[in-house]
Amino acid sequence: MSEEDAGDSRGQTADVQALAIERFIKSYVAASPENRLSRVDDSPIFEEPLVGFASGDDPLFEQYKELIGPFHFTPREILEQTLPGTATGDVSVICWVLPVAAKTRAENARRRNEPSPRWSDTKYDGEGFNNSLRGALESFLTCNGCPAVAPGLSPLFTLMLPEPGGWTSNWSERHALYAAGMGTFSLSDGFITERGIAMRCGSVVAGLALPATPRRYRSYTENCPFFLDGSCGVCARRCPAGAISTEGHDKGLCFQYLNETLAHTGERYGRNPLACGLCQTAVPCESRIPPAATKKRDCVT
Numbered sequence: 001m002s003e004e005d006a007g008d009s010r011g012q013t014a015d016v017q018a019l020a021i022e023r024f025i026k027s028y029v030a031a032s033p034e035n036r037l038s039r040v041d042d043s044p045i046f047e048e049p050l051v052g053f054a055s056g057d058d059p060l061f062e063q064y065k066e067l068i069g070p071f072h073f074t075p076r077e078i079l080e081q082t083l084p085g086t087a088t089g090d091v092s093v094i095c096w097v098l099p100v101a102a103k104t105r106a107e108n109a110r111r112r113n114e115p116s117p118r119w120s121d122t123k124y125d126g127e128g129f130n131n132s133l134r135g136a137l138e139s140f141l142t143c144n145g146c147p148a149v150a151p152g153l154s155p156l157f158t159l160m161l162p163e164p165g166g167w168t169s170n171w172s173e174r175h176a177l178y179a180a181g182m183g184t185f186s187l188s189d190g191f192i193t194e195r196g197i198a199m200r201c202g203s204v205v206a207g208l209a210l211p212a213t214p215r216r217y218r219s220y221t222e223n224c225p226f227f228l229d230g231s232c233g234v235c236a237r238r239c240p241a242g243a244i245s246t247e248g249h250d251k252g253l254c255f256q257y258l259n260e261t262l263a264h265t266g267e268r269y270g271r272n273p274l275a276c277g278l279c280q281t282a283v284p285c286e287s288r289i290p291p292a293a294t295k296k297r298d299c300v301t
């Protein structure tokens with residue numbers, strides 16, 4: 001076999017592996033009884049996911065050490081430090097987006113000061129399901145002979161309060177998604193994907209060479225119309241904590257609103273602290289890339 005043929009067959013194997021992983025994630029979301037709002041009406045918490053891949057050696061992950069902090073893991077580091085001796089070959093990051101169900105978005109969109117019960121349960125039961133998916137994909141890969149770790153489930157995963165920025169983790173799911181070409185950040189700090197900003201997301205780092213999803217964005221805020229021409233800003237008007245302004249998102253005010261102001265609602269719902277997500281519903285980016293951002297991009301290219 002020529003070198004070129006060998007390269008082709010490696011590429012085909014990678015494509016087949018990527019397809020199998022995408023199918024696994026989509027089937028799990030469609031079939032899992034945990035993807036259900038069991039305290040409400042047993043309807044699905046999330047709709048069909050988006051799946052993307054990044055190379056574990058993408059230089060962006062080194063940049064994140066400067067951007068977020070030296071404590072932020074590269075994919076190779078989290079794999080090697082969680083499962084010593086396993087990160088010797090290729091490393092890829094498998095990312096997914098779980099779009100919040102339309103009914104939940106519609107209910108939260110009508111709220112002005114506090115989230116709806118469906119939204120709140122989407123945070124708690126939804127993140128519980130997201131963790132099951134992380135674990136299931138880890139097992140699927142491990143059973144197929146591939147070392148894998150979901151950073152969010154790693155015993156090394158932690159949240160910290162570095163100066164002066166507010167809560168930060170040593171593995172940011174959204175930054176992994178950005179590397180995997182799945183969207184961009186917004187004025188509210190939220191991440192806007194092709195299925196919008198009303199979503200939860202996750203990732204697994206695997207010892208595989210998967211085809212990286214092309215990153216077509218020229219800026220890390222390209223999907224947010226505010227950063228294109230100063231328009232929109234609906235998320236700032238929606239935020240009941242006054243935590244979003246033309247200066248961006250004040251994590252401290254956001255955190256305080258969630259933990260203190262919403263404490264009484266949390267008691268009523270039996271969920272403390274509460275979710276909020278008003279900045280992610282009744283906004284032009286709720287379930288898609290806002291047309292204003294797409295139109296502007298088309299003009300530029």
Ligand code: B12
Pocket residue numbers: 067068123130152159166167168169170171172173174175178185186188189190191192197198199200201202220248249251254255258275276277278279280
């Ligand atoms: C800590 C945390 C919080 C904190 C702080 C939020 C924050 N912005 O960091 C608090 C408690 C306030 C919070 C609130 C919420 N959170 Co929260 N939170 C997290 C957590 C656990 C870690 C986030 C983190 O460490 N980020 C790292 C820091 C550095 O990111 P950042 O400051 O946002 O990044 C900015 C800069 O890095 C900047 N940037 C500057 N230069 C450059 C250059 C490049 C190249 C790039 C790429 C970026 C970049 O871009 C960003 C935006 O300005 C993640 C789960 C995870 N492990 O990722 C969930 C997560 C971010 N939260 C999530 C959600 C849903 C929420 C809430 C909506 C609550 C709810 N469920 O109703 C609110 C929304 C708040 C908001 N407007 O962002 C989702 C995100 C969904 C989305 N569409 O973005 C996540 C990913 C959880 C999940 N599993 O899905 N959260």
